[in-house]
Amino acid sequence: MARDLRFTRNIGIMAHIDAGKTTTSERILFYTGKTHKIGETHEGTATMDWMAQEQERGITITSAATTAFWHYKDATYQINIIDTPGHVDFTVEVERSLRVLDGAVATFCAVGGVEPQSETVWRQADKYNVPRIGYVNKMDRTGADFLAVCAQVKERLGATALPIVLPIGAEDKFVGLIDLIYNRAIIYHEEKKNELVNYTYEEIPENMKAEAEKWRNTLIEEVAAQDDALMEKFFDDPNSITADELVAGVRKATMAMAIVPMLCGSSFKNKGVQILLDSIMAFLPSPIDIGAVVGTDPRNNEEVKREPSEADPFCSLAFKIATDPFVGRLAFIRVYSGKLDAGSYVHNSRSDKKERISRLYQMHANKQNPIEYVSAGDICACVGFKDVRTGDTLCDEKAPIVLESMTFPETVIGLAVEPKTQKDLDKLGVGLSKLAEEDPTFTVKTDEDSGQTIISGMGELHLEIIVDRLKREFGVEINQGAPQVNYKEALKSSVQHREVFKKQTGGRGKFADIIFELGPADDKEFSGLQFVDEVKGGNIPKEFIPSVQKGFENAMANGALAGYKLDSMKVRLIDGSFHPVDSDQLSFEIAARNGFRNAALKANPVIMEPIMSVEVVTPEESMGDIIGDLNKRRGQIAGMEQKGNARAVKAKVPLSEMFGYVTVLRTISSGRATSTMEFSHFDEVPANLAKEIIEKSSGRRRGVDE
Numbered sequence: 001m002a003r004d005l006r007f008t009r010n011i012g013i014m015a016h017i018d019a020g021k022t023t024t025s026e027r028i029l030f031y032t033g034k035t036h037k038i039g040e041t042h043e044g045t046a047t048m049d050w051m052a053q054e055q056e057r058g059i060t061i062t063s064a065a066t067t068a069f070w071h072y073k074d075a076t077y078q079i080n081i082i083d084t085p086g087h088v089d090f091t092v093e094v095e096r097s098l099r100v101l102d103g104a105v106a107t108f109c110a111v112g113g114v115e116p117q118s119e120t121v122w123r124q125a126d127k128y129n130v131p132r133i134g135y136v137n138k139m140d141r142t143g144a145d146f147l148a149v150c151a152q153v154k155e156r157l158g159a160t161a162l163p164i165v166l167p168i169g170a171e172d173k174f175v176g177l178i179d180l181i182y183n184r185a186i187i188y189h190e191e192k193k194n195e196l197v198n199y200t201y202e203e204i205p206e207n208m209k210a211e212a213e214k215w216r217n218t219l220i221e222e223v224a225a226q227d228d229a230l231m232e233k234f235f236d237d238p239n240s241i242t243a244d245e246l247v248a249g250v251r252k253a254t255m256a257m258a259i260v261p262m263l264c265g266s267s268f269k270n271k272g273v274q275i276l277l278d279s280i281m282a283f284l285p286s287p288i289d290i291g292a293v294v295g296t297d298p299r300n301n302e303e304v305k306r307e308p309s310e311a312d313p314f315c316s317l318a319f320k321i322a323t324d325p326f327v328g329r330l331a332f333i334r335v336y337s338g339k340l341d342a343g344s345y346v347h348n349s350r351s352d353k354k355e356r357i358s359r360l361y362q363m364h365a366n367k368q369n370p371i372e373y374v375s376a377g378d379i380c381a382c383v384g385f386k387d388v389r390t391g392d393t394l395c396d397e398k399a400p401i402v403l404e405s406m407t408f409p410e411t412v413i414g415l416a417v418e419p420k421t422q423k424d425l426d427k428l429g430v431g432l433s434k435l436a437e438e439d440p441t442f443t444v445k446t447d448e449d450s451g452q453t454i455i456s457g458m459g460e461l462h463l464e465i466i467v468d469r470l471k472r473e474f475g476v477e478i479n480q481g482a483p484q485v486n487y488k489e490a491l492k493s494s495v496q497h498r499e500v501f502k503k504q505t506g507g508r509g510k511f512a513d514i515i516f517e518l519g520p521a522d523d524k525e526f527s528g529l530q531f532v533d534e535v536k537g538g539n540i541p542k543e544f545i546p547s548v549q550k551g552f553e554n555a556m557a558n559g560a561l562a563g564y565k566l567d568s569m570k571v572r573l574i575d576g577s578f579h580p581v582d583s584d585q586l587s588f589e590i591a592a593r594n595g596f597r598n599a600a601l602k603a604n605p606v607i608m609e610p611i612m613s614v615e616v617v618t619p620e621e622s623m624g625d626i627i628g629d630l631n632k633r634r635g636q637i638a639g640m641e642q643k644g645n646a647r648a649v650k651a652k653v654p655l656s657e658m659f660g661y662v663t664v665l666r667t668i669s670s671g672r673a674t675s676t677m678e679f680s681h682f683d684e685v686p687a688n689l690a691k692e693i694i695e696k697s698s699g700r701r702r703g704v705d706e
Helices: 021-031 052-057 088-100 116-127 146-157 206-224 228-236 243-255 273-283 422-438 460-474 542-555 585-600 620-632 661-668 687-701
Strands: 008-015 064-072 075-083 103-109 132-137 161-163 165-168 176-179 184-188 199-202 260-264 293-296 303-306 315-324 328-337 339-341 344-348 353-357 359-364 367-371 373-375 379-383 393-395 413-419 443-446 453-457 478-480 488-491 495-503 510-519 528-533 568-577 605-618 636-643 646-654 674-684
Touching: 008 021, 008 088, 008 116, 008 273, 021 064, 021 075, 021 103, 021 132, 021 273, 064 273, 064 359, 064 379, 075 273, 088 116, 088 315, 103 116, 103 273, 116 146, 116 674, 132 146, 132 273, 146 161, 146 260, 161 206, 165 206, 165 260, 206 228, 206 243, 228 243, 243 260, 243 273, 260 273, 315 422, 328 373, 339 344, 413 422, 413 460, 422 443, 422 453, 422 460, 453 460, 460 478, 495 585, 510 542, 510 585, 528 542, 542 568, 542 585, 605 620, 605 687, 620 636, 620 646, 620 661, 661 674
Parallel strands: 008 075, 008 103, 103 132, 132 260, 161 260, 528 568
Antiparallel strands: 064 075, 165 176, 176 184, 184 199, 293 303, 315 328, 315 393, 328 379, 339 373, 344 353, 344 393, 359 367, 359 379, 413 453, 413 478, 443 453, 488 605, 495 510, 510 568, 605 646, 605 674, 636 646
């Protein structure tokens, strides 16, 4: 019998680092009966942080999936939960999780409020239209302020943050919640903290009745504005709206992304998690609410839909590849329609090949529970495939479909690595290729000039973890160079150029002649080669035009100034000529490559560097020194604001100036300031520094050992 998908929730828990996502996930597992002992992040015993590096550092590095069950209003719901990292270096884990989830819980720290990474994950959820509820954690901490965080969500994230609970007390006096929908108090009892029900429903305390009524009216008014039937009742008599009607109204407005219901609690102190679970069931959508998934039919490029039902043909998206020491390569898939049995075949739309799925698993962090089949609405892991990558659509061979894939940010920092012993060379190659397959924001390339292996990632911590994993998982000890910034090149002006390629050998020669204009792309946001063919009268035969385009595309990988990649450029192919015997496709490709090298130097080329958004939270007395230090690092101060009793300084600073910043910041502020950094954009390098970079690069290309 097919499962009723109305009682399925696919949700993610997302937040800035240290807001308490994993602690909240652990409590969810405990209260849903999935675990019988609460694991703690600070003790390294959290179920969802299973990697050795996660347990040592107390941070989440890889997203972990699990399935639990929760009883709400006479029904048992299945919840597939993904706990995502909060550190900006592992943002890809959030990106690919949100791509396949139906709803999210945005967790905020009651003291820190909306932090830089909170904004990043919020934008990612906006990109994939994921409805969410807000959970303000750490209400037991000094300086906790629930309503201030709700105001920040409104102000900084532009969302209608609507409290559906109010805290009773705060800091060490946080004892419970007022449930604004059901108009009652929930009081938590310390002595029952390890019991599944550690609270009682009571009357709202006398001193909070007026405030509760004010916020309940605000809630009713906002929700009624989204629903005509409720609006009528609201004008007649606001008190005639029942709690069930209010729940339905909040659910409808949440799924339309018109409001964000805000809850609060202290996961560490076991307060507020059960009402959060109830709210996930009540307000976040099921696969049925999300409706059909839209893709294209690769046979005719027409739009096709798949309904969330077992009756439709099988269709799923592989959103993550992982390597397990015992079962091998795992592909995490989200099933949108149909049913798949273990041991059967699927069609990979990217490779156009059949893949056998030998076994299916329901995941619980790093443990696999074998299952016989999966169906619409499920998230699971499969093994046995030969070639599946992140973003591949796996579907029924008779009804192929291609779902929209995922885009990943560019790497910003590189590191030269080599094995300490020559015998580890092969092991290093295997380890790097497996890690690159798992993580689309980690790339490996060989520097053509120096022959070094360069690994690139999203930040220093990202590469540190990669190096650590190489040592632990693949047994490879490596030597590493200093971190290198991933620069790019760009053209600032357009130039016209003629390139003639002639080569005479004993037999048939080589000949190609092209006249083209080279310059920046018309649209600043454009990525790749903008190629315009303006050749008239067959001066260059049609079959050679794609070779010219290919030559320019390949040339973009190595800029003319210092050998760095170009992100975009425009080429207008104006005219040219050919030889009836000596011209061929390769001749025109070589002519385009040579033409790029010769013309690019005249098109005002510049070096571009990654600029980071930096936020430093510091006590008032260290602020002057911190701003002075950021200015020395070519930083541009973007703003300052009060954050509790500290100040938050926001700045845009080049990545090349930020290596080792954490240590310097600790010294300046006597260890009291904290900083966060994420990639913002690429910008032109000042001329004096560009000269140094070019000299360094040409020294490297000549084989000079720096």
